Amino acid sequence: MKKLSVIFLVLFLGMNANAQDAEIPRDTSKHLEEVKIIGIAKRKIETEMKMAVSVDEFLASSENISFIKRGAYAWEPLLNNMSSERSTLTIDGMHIFGACTDKMDPITSYVESNNLSTIDIKSGQEGSLHGATVGGSIDLKRKSTPFGLEKKFSGAYQTGFEFNNKQFYNLANASYAGDKFVADGSISFRKAGNYHDGNQNEIKHSQYNKFNTSLGLAYKISPLSSVRVDAIFDQAKDVGYPALPMDLWLSRAIITSASYKQLFEAGLVRIWDTKLYFNAIEHYMDDTTRPENLVHMDMPGWSTTYGLISKINLQEDRYSSEIQLNVYENISIAEMRMYPQDRSKRTMFAYSWPWVTTRFTGLSMNNSWEISDKSQLNFGGSLGLNYNYSKYVEFNRIFYPEAPQKNNRLLPGLHASYELNIDQFDFSIGTGYGHRAPSVSEAYGYYIYNSFDRYDYIGNPDLKNEISYEANASAGFKNEKMSIEAKANYFHIQNYIIGRILSLGSPMNYQSVGVKGYTSLDHAKLFNLTINTNYDILQHLHWKGVLNYARATDDKDGNLPFIRPLSYQTSLHFMHKGFSVQTSMNGDFKQDNYSPEYGEDQTPAYMIWNISGDYTFNIKNVKTALQVGAENIFNEYYSTYADWGNIPRMGRNIFTSLKFNF
Ligand SMILES: [Cu+2]
Numbered sequence: 001m002k003k004l005s006v007i008f009l010v011l012f013l014g015m016n017a018n019a020q021d022a023e024i025p026r027d028t029s030k031h032l033e034e035v036k037i038i039g040i041a042k043r044k045i046e047t048e049m050k051m052a053v054s055v056d057e058f059l060a061s062s063e064n065i066s067f068i069k070r071g072a073y074a075w076e077p078l079l080n081n082m083s084s085e086r087s088t089l090t091i092d093g094m095h096i097f098g099a100c101t102d103k104m105d106p107i108t109s110y111v112e113s114n115n116l117s118t119i120d121i122k123s124g125q126e127g128s129l130h131g132a133t134v135g136g137s138i139d140l141k142r143k144s145t146p147f148g149l150e151k152k153f154s155g156a157y158q159t160g161f162e163f164n165n166k167q168f169y170n171l172a173n174a175s176y177a178g179d180k181f182v183a184d185g186s187i188s189f190r191k192a193g194n195y196h197d198g199n200q201n202e203i204k205h206s207q208y209n210k211f212n213t214s215l216g217l218a219y220k221i222s223p224l225s226s227v228r229v230d231a232i233f234d235q236a237k238d239v240g241y242p243a244l245p246m247d248l249w250l251s252r253a254i255i256t257s258a259s260y261k262q263l264f265e266a267g268l269v270r271i272w273d274t275k276l277y278f279n280a281i282e283h284y285m286d287d288t289t290r291p292e293n294l295v296h297m298d299m300p301g302w303s304t305t306y307g308l309i310s311k312i313n314l315q316e317d318r319y320s321s322e323i324q325l326n327v328y329e330n331i332s333i334a335e336m337r338m339y340p341q342d343r344s345k346r347t348m349f350a351y352s353w354p355w356v357t358t359r360f361t362g363l364s365m366n367n368s369w370e371i372s373d374k375s376q377l378n379f380g381g382s383l384g385l386n387y388n389y390s391k392y393v394e395f396n397r398i399f400y401p402e403a404p405q406k407n408n409r410l411l412p413g414l415h416a417s418y419e420l421n422i423d424q425f426d427f428s429i430g431t432g433y434g435h436r437a438p439s440v441s442e443a444y445g446y447y448i449y450n451s452f453d454r455y456d457y458i459g460n461p462d463l464k465n466e467i468s469y470e471a472n473a474s475a476g477f478k479n480e481k482m483s484i485e486a487k488a489n490y491f492h493i494q495n496y497i498i499g500r501i502l503s504l505g506s507p508m509n510y511q512s513v514g515v516k517g518y519t520s521l522d523h524a525k526l527f528n529l530t531i532n533t534n535y536d537i538l539q540h541l542h543w544k545g546v547l548n549y550a551r552a553t554d555d556k557d558g559n560l561p562f563i564r565p566l567s568y569q570t571s572l573h574f575m576h577k578g579f580s581v582q583t584s585m586n587g588d589f590k591q592d593n594y595s596p597e598y599g600e601d602q603t604p605a606y607m608i609w610n611i612s613g614d615y616t617f618n619i620k621n622v623k624t625a626l627q628v629g630a631e632n633i634f635n636e637y638y639s640t641y642a643d644w645g646n647i648p649r650m651g652r653n654i655f656t657s658l659k660f661n662f
Contacts, residue, residue, distance in 0.1 A: 045113040048544070048571050048582050049612050051627050052160050052169070052657040054190075055108050055116065055140070062121055063530050063546050065138075066564045070102075070243040070644045072165065072195055073208040073236070074109035078642070080123060080489065080528050081550045081563050082135035085439040085497075086466070090130045091140045091232075093309045094257060094275070095326070095360075099283035099301035101334045101352050101441060101448045104241060108140065110234045110253040110281070112212040114158070114171040115186040117143045123489060124470045125415035125432030128382040129364045131326050132411035134436045134468040134493060142230065143184050147220055149177035153662075160657035164650050165206070167192035184216040194240070197648035198637030205240030205247055205289065224263040231256045243644035244451050245511060246287035246299070255279040271313040280304045294340075299352065301334040318370035323363070326384075330358045332440045336447065355391035356444045360384055362411070376419045378430075384411035386437040388444070388461070395446040396461050399504070399517065403461040407443070411435040411465065417472070425477055426485075432470035438463045442497050442518045450499070452644055453599030455516040457499050464520055467494040482535040489528050496524035496554070498598070522555040526563075545570040551593065561598035562642050565591040583611040591641045601646070606638035612655075623661040630654045 047053050047061040056075045059065050067075035068083075079087040089107045090096070098105040120139040122129075127137025145154075155174030161167065173186035190210045194202050211234070218228035232255040239248040259275035283301040287293050307328030314321040334353035362384030369377045386409040390396055393405040417430025438459070441448055445459035469492040476485035499516035506515065529549040536542050546569045552560040571584035587607035594600040612629025635652040643649065 045116050045118070048573060049584055049610050049629060049631070050655065050657070051614065051625060051659060052158050052171070052655075053113060055111055055113055055119075058113060059108065059119060059138075062119075063532065063548060063569075064121065064123060064136075064528065066562075066642060068103075068562060068642045068644060069640070069647070069649075070104065071203075071239075071241045071647065072192065072206045072650070073210075073239050073241075074105055076103050076106045077108060077138060078562065079121065079135045079138060080491070081526060081552060082491075083562065085442065086133070086135035086436065088127060088130045088133045088137045089140075090137065091255060092142050092230075092257070092275075093130050093139060093311075093324075093326075094255070094277045094279065095131065095305055095307055095328045095330070096253075096255060096279050096281070097303045097305060097330050097332060097440070099251070099281040099303040099332070099334070100285070101299065101301060101445065102244060102285075102451075104239075104244070104248055104285070105236075105251055105281070105283055108138075109236065109251075110212075110255065111140050111142075111232065112171065112186065112188045112210075112214075112234070114156070114173045114188055115143055115184075115212070115214040115232065117141050124468070124472060124491070125413050125434045126366075126378075126380075126417070126430075128380070128413045128415065128434060129322065129324050129366055131360060131362050131364070132382065132384045132386070132413060132434060132436050134434060134466055134491070142214070142216065142232075143173070143175070143186070144216060144218070144228070145175040145177045145182050145184050147177060147182055147218070147226070148179040152177055156659060156661045158657065158659040160655065162192070162653055162655040164653035165192045165195035180220045182216075182218040185214065187213045195650045195653075198632070198635045198651035199648075200635075200651065201648075203242050203648065205242045208239040209237045210239075211235045211237075224265065226261050227259065228261070229256075229258045240289075243647040245290060245293065245449075246285045246297075247289050249284045249286035251281070251283045253279065253281045268314050268316050269312055270315045272311070274310040275308070277307045277309070278305070295347075296339055298337045298339075299334065301332070301353065303330060303332050305330040319367070321365065321367040323365045326360065326362045326364065328358075328360050332356045332358070350446060351392050351395055352446050352448050353440055354393065354395045354444060354446065356440045357387075357389040357391070358440065359387040359389075364413075374421050377416070378419070379416040381415065382411075382413040382434075384413075385409075386411055388437070390444050390461065393461075396444055396459065398446075399458050399502070400460060400462065407461060409435075409437045409465055411437060415470075424479055426475070428472075428474045430472045432468070432472075434468050434470075435465040436468075437465060438497055438518070445518070447515075449512055450516075451511070453499075453516070454511060454513045455499065455501070456512045456514070458502065458515060458517045460518050463497060463518060464495040466497055466520075468492070469494075480536075482533070484531070484533045487530045487532070491526040493524045493526070494522070495520040497521075498524075498554075498560075524552065524554050524560055526550070526552040526560070540575040542573045543571070544573070558597055559593045559595040559600075561595045561600050563593065565589050565593070565603070565641055578616045579613070580616075581611075581613045583609070585609050588640060594641070600641070603639065603641040603646075606636055606640070608636055608638075609633045619660075621662060625657075625659045625661075627657045627659075628655070 123136040158171040169190040171188040214232040216230040257277035311324040338348040364382035366380040388407045396403040413434035415432035419428045448457045472489035474487040500519045502517040531547045552563045566589040569586040573582040590605045591603040614627035631653045
């Protein structure tokens, strides 16, 4: 019976119990944690090219993620070619909202690669477990060492230098795994100077400094239950944003949680996990570093969130289910203070986020039912209640005199998919429907300057919910030597929110050319296609290729902005004993479907070639890895379709890295 229940628990986590766990330990919960680790080990936070990557670089290796880049730091992740408002971005399911009106701080900038175990990306409505979404979900999973490992102490230290921007980093993490007590800790420092483009020109204001530390402590109160507390502290200082008219002086985040987990050996309910969390972010921009600014503006922002997650996993024969309750309250505040060179002579004050409260309560469910050994049905849904309150609604009423101070929205979501496996072929087909509420900026933003199209943006509290109708399909073939998979999705989004020129109001920022208001298009359509192939040329020589195609139009068949042109990635990987060499090429074709209406110009094609080599050896019990590589070997001068203000990307960059694992 015990064996059976273990198998169920394994299925639960959506991971395969393979030959590695042939020895099933007595303690169910212990085994559960181990399986989890085995599953995670498959997707380490490193890419094929680099063993020491930033969180952004790691995300960039995922085929359905692209980025808007405003410099070298804190890239804004786009899932399915949709901006970050359309996805839920969470850390272990916890909602965190950036404190910058200019999106300088997506929450991916508040973690570090050495405190994460993996990143869970779900497309479209399948990602609705953590709350209402249109594009999908990106959940950053923290490291969490299981109880009672044979090896009590483990850890890693990693250091490296990147020559192009003189980036120097030190990352260390350690874990203790006792039978009753577990601790995980990490600390990291990164410091980088300005980078240089392919023409050897220095990109001014592209430096950054980041410090991050985390601690997690867990205690087993009974064989099947445990408590855990976690905290992350992150601080970025003196970060340049070359594509924006200002930089970041200081950004600080504290992210905390306390959770209780109960496992059940028998019955329908198998895991019950409840977490309370709190996080606070403060963000201070600085434009005095830019001599071209005649008038200065301080634009500090604060974002505070409290929340609760309670989740149960159910399992009965071939049926499994996750049910999650999400409750959170966020308050977002952003100020704008304008003054001439003399700071004491303040000329203007406004709230660009007028103390906006967002309260969300939602219940989500994901079910999967194995109809047979060959086919599976996944289905689920979510229902959320979203409440907004604008404390200083007078700012919103300047443009929308009838704007209500409070707003309630109902956010339903539904999805279903069917998977079929016939011999070496896999097929899936799915559909989804879901609503999302406008973001704080879209609904309540006041004069948020967008340096991409040089307009000041005004939120509209009365915007309708965005409603997404989605279809997706995939087909794949796999044998011992090769695999190929094609995945496609299509979104028809009603009331698509985007900025449109307003006839009233005059620009506030002297650089801006006019005022845009967030409005709803009748609809927009997005299509994404990815083809993924792997081929093992020899036992130790592997080839991989990815091709991405996307197309997106508005209700008048005009192009939407920030849609990736046809792009590709291809790589070769060779291993011999402790040595490994990899080379990769990636690029975009010419951007044919750009959008002048939304401030875009055409971006030419580019191609980047990278190479790296590493050697792994043991010094006593310490596994040591040394890596040297070069990115953009040909020193190509380029910028991508999503580089804010066509800011050129990094030229040739030689990187080195040394890692010790004990
Ligand atoms: Cu900012």
